[in-house]
Amino acid sequence: xxxxxxxxxxxxxxxxxxxxxxxxxxxxxxxxxxxxxxxxxxxxxxxxxxxxxxxxxxxxxxxxxxxxxxxxxxxxxxxxxxxxxxxxxxxxxxxxxxxxxxxxxxxx
Amino acid sequence: xxxxxxxxxxxxxxxxxxxxxxxxxxxxxxxxxxxxxxxxxxxxxxxxxxxxxxxxxxxxxxxxxxxxxxxxxxxxxxxxxxxxxxxxxxxxxxxxxxxxxxxxxxxxxxxxxxxxxxxxxx
Numbered sequence: 492x493x494x495x496x497x498x499x500x501x502x503x504x505x506x507x508x509x510x511x512x513x514x515x516x517x518x519x520x521x522x523x524x525x526x527x528x529x530x531x532x533x534x535x536x537x538x539x540x541x542x543x544x545x546x547x548x549x550x551x552x553x554x555x556x557x558x559x560x561x562x563x564x565x566x567x568x569x570x571x572x573x574x575x576x577x578x579x580x581x582x583x584x585x586x587x588x589x590x591x592x593x594x595x596x597x598x599x
Numbered sequence: 600x601x602x603x604x605x606x607x608x609x610x611x612x613x614x615x616x617x618x619x620x621x622x623x624x625x626x627x628x629x630x631x632x633x634x635x636x637x638x639x640x641x642x643x644x645x646x647x648x649x650x651x652x653x654x655x656x657x658x659x660x661x662x663x664x665x666x667x668x669x670x671x672x673x674x675x676x677x678x679x680x681x682x683x684x685x686x687x688x689x690x691x692x693x694x695x696x697x698x699x700x701x702x703x704x705x706x707x708x709x710x711x712x713x714x715x716x717x718x719x720x721x
Contacts, residue, residue: 536695
């Protein structure tokens with residue numbers, strides 16, 4: 492099983508600031524099959540990024556993904572009010588698909 | 600606009616069988632561009648992949664649930680279903696049905712239902 496560890500657990504920032512979220516895998520993620528999801532309170536998750544760096548339909552370009560192997564990053568260039576939420580990474584490169592435990596981005 | 604809507608019992612007793620259905624509107628589950636699956640979220644915690652099925656292929660599931668789980672596609676009603684036997688309190692969670700992109704591989708989940716809360720309690 493590939494364990495995904497996200498850091499930090501909580502990120503306290505102000506609107507307009509840059510957010511950098513990390514997702515580290517216990518083993519190399521095959522072909523960078525890694526996605527990022529956003530979950531706002533009381534809502535279902537929403538796909539932001541797939542295949543490490545491809546933005547999903549309708550996702551603003553302030554969201555970007557990068558990385559390879561075992562280290563992946565989600566960057567939000569300038570935080571908007573609606574971006575304060577929990578973010579999960581997910582790998583689907585191994586037979587057992589797994590999620591990270593989440594990073595909460597909160598208003599400072 | 601494509602939508603997924605889960606339905607099923609909100610409360611179960613231990614040892615019973617959980618049956619959930621996801622109704623798809625605005626798209627066909629026979630599409631070769633997508634696969635259909637389930638993810639759950641235990642109270643206050645993260646996400647767990649349950650499994651998924653593809654119209655043109657077989658289903659695959661989390662090994663931790665494999666012995667209790669079955670999934671199916673109902674093309675007549677454009678629905679897909681999950682059945683989980685012998686439930687315990689650890690199966691208490693919000694269950695989401697999801698659509699995934701079937702590209703060169705089975706890619707990420709690009710659409711989620713609103714989720715349905717399932718509680719297992721005696």
